[in-house]
Amino acid sequence: MPARGSLPLSKTRRRAFRLGLQSWRQTPLPKTPSSLVPKTFSLRVRLEETGDMYRLPSCHADTTVRELKEELDLIAGIPFHFQRLLYxxxxxxxxxxxxxxxxxxxxxxxxxxxxxxxxxxxxxxxAMEGDASASCLAKTPVGRTALHVAAAMGRLYCIDLLLEHGASFFEKDLKGESPLDVARRLKRF
Structure with missing residues (x-):
């Protein structure tokens, strides 16, 4: 029995109604006018496995996801090729x-x-829990070492420990940045 005040729908009308809903779902939402989006903005990233939050302060509309991952490589200490980003x-x-x-x-x-x-x-x-079994000389695909990450995070105790175990402040990544360059760029020292 149809609900009060409604008419029974024929198969044709039900199909048309469903198609109407499907086309509505496929209609893209209107874009935010570019004049309303700031040129530089910040994003937050939550690592789902631990709940840790990271802030990326200098993002732009033309920043690629790969560039975002490379920055997270430093800030979170997780190599970009291990990251899955979802929005x-x-x-x-x-x-x-x-x-x-x-x-x-x-x-x-x-x-x-x-x-x-x-x-x-x-x-x-x-590594995030402090397990010391990982090599401090290993490099990510973009040439970063554990010292790059420690410098990016401003972790002086980690930096001292890594230097004691053979890490080098002069080791450069594929962008030509040493751990000291990274620390200066992120204003950690």
Whole structure:
């Protein structure tokens, strides 16, 4: 029995109604006028495995997800190729897409998860918990060492410990930045 005040829908009308809803779902939301989005804005990133929050202060609409991951590589200490970034319900963000493409809201929160393959998640979590079994001379694919990360975070005790175990302040990443350069750029010293 149809609800009070409604008429029964024929198969044709039900199908048309469903199609109308589907086309409504596929209609893109209006874009925020570029004049309302600040040129430089900050984003927050939550590491889902631990709940840790990281702030990225100098983002732009043309910043790529890959560039965002490379910055998180330093700030969070998690190599970019272990990161999966998600924003709202858009799924995993592709490295070559830009923040403007995804309509990031200034001050919004991005979720970061770690890939579960080959034990990398366990390794990254052990490093975050202070497990000293990892080599301080290992490099990420962009040439960063544990000393780059410690300098980016301003962790003096870690820096001293890494230097005692053979890390070098002169080791440069693929962008030509030494740990000291990174610390200066992020105003840690």
């Amino acid at each position: 709202l319900d858009q799924g995993i963000l592709m490295d070559d897409s830009t923040l403007g493409f995804h309509d990031f809201v200034p001050g919004g929160i991005i979720s970061m998860c770690l890939w579960h393959q080959d034990g990398w998640q366990e390794l990254a979590l052990a």
